[in-house]
Amino acid sequence: MQHVRRSPEEIVANRARYEDHQRKGLKFAPKALPAPSPLPAPSVDPALVVHREILPGGWYWSTPIKTGETLRIAQEQGFSTVSLIAWNEADPSERLNLVDTVKMQWTTALSKGRVIFSDMGRVMFSVTEDSSGAHDCLMGGSTAASTLAKFGEGKRNSRDNFILLATKAGLDRRDIPAALALFAPVRVDADGKFAWKPELSHDGDYVHLRAEMDMIVGFSNCPHPLDPSPHYAPKPVVISRLAARPVASDDLCRTATAEAVRGFENNAFANL
Incomplete structure (x- = not known):
């Protein structure tokens, strides 16, 4: 592995930037997050729809997405958990990182107003609408073993789906990050055990x-x-x-916490 040698000037500049982030974080008062998005789900302007995909039960799908576009994932036909992974299109070595997402925001609960980080400290997604907050950042999706034990032979699972998906994208299983499970009402109980909380889910989330x-x-x-x-x-x-669509300067996701502000600064810094 080749090590990159940084000049003394670059080291000093990076240190100053880190200390500035630290000062801002200590002074920052996090903003209160809003209530869940309303149900039933508001209709979407057809003029905004670039593509619409109906993902059948058991199957997988991938799509490129550009900065500023939004993915709307909706349970229009009944309950289902959808696992999600993501890579930086220009550099797939940068990928979804749920450990940092949880650690940097001091919570395992993703909801409207939160952001999702990459493994390079940059923001990949902003959660701009969310009717439930019932998403699992901890367990990941299903595997061949878990699916076989519960349902028997012949049923698809998320791990194998993601291996197929990654292969088609020119990647391999080592490139697959831990998956975010949307619409999975998982919480940790007082004994530190994972618990399924169906009361957190709603029809049409x-x-x-x-x-x-x-x-x-x-x-x-x-x-x-x-x-x-x-x-x-x-x-x-x-x-x-x-x-x-245009993003306001006081957009909640970009300003709610010091960690989010720092993540967006990292995004801007990487694009210089």
Whole structure:
């Protein structure tokens, strides 16, 4: 592995930038997050729809998305958990990082107003709408073993779906990050055990994820390992890619926390 040698001037500049971030963080008062997005889901202006995909139960799909566009993932036909992964389109070595997303925002609960980080400290997505907040950052999607144990032979799982998806994108299984499970009401109980909380889910739940960089995004529509249903019957999920729209200077996702502000500064710094 080749090591990059940095000049003394670059080291001093990076140190000054870090200390400036630290000062801002200590002075920053986080903003209160809003209530969940309304149900039933508001209709979408057809003029904004770049592409609309109905993802059948058990299957996978990937799409490129440009900075500023939004992915709307909606349970229009009934409950289903959708697992999501993502890579920077220009440099797939930068990928979704749920550990940093949780650690940097001091919470495992993703909801409207939060952001999702890459493994390089940059913001990949902003959660601009969300009716439930019932998403799992901790367990990831299903595997061949978990699916076989619960449902028997012949059922698809998210890990194998993502291997196929990554291969088609010119990547391999080592490039697959931990998956975010949307519409998976998982919480950690007082004993530190994962618990499925169905009361957090609602009919017709939806989430909007605004892209903060050009990406390749992958989805898998398979049951979550903790879903108590004994039947393998994930419903089709509607995924819409919506055109970019202007973002206000006081946009909540970009200003809610010091960590989010820093992440967006990292985005801007990388584009210089």
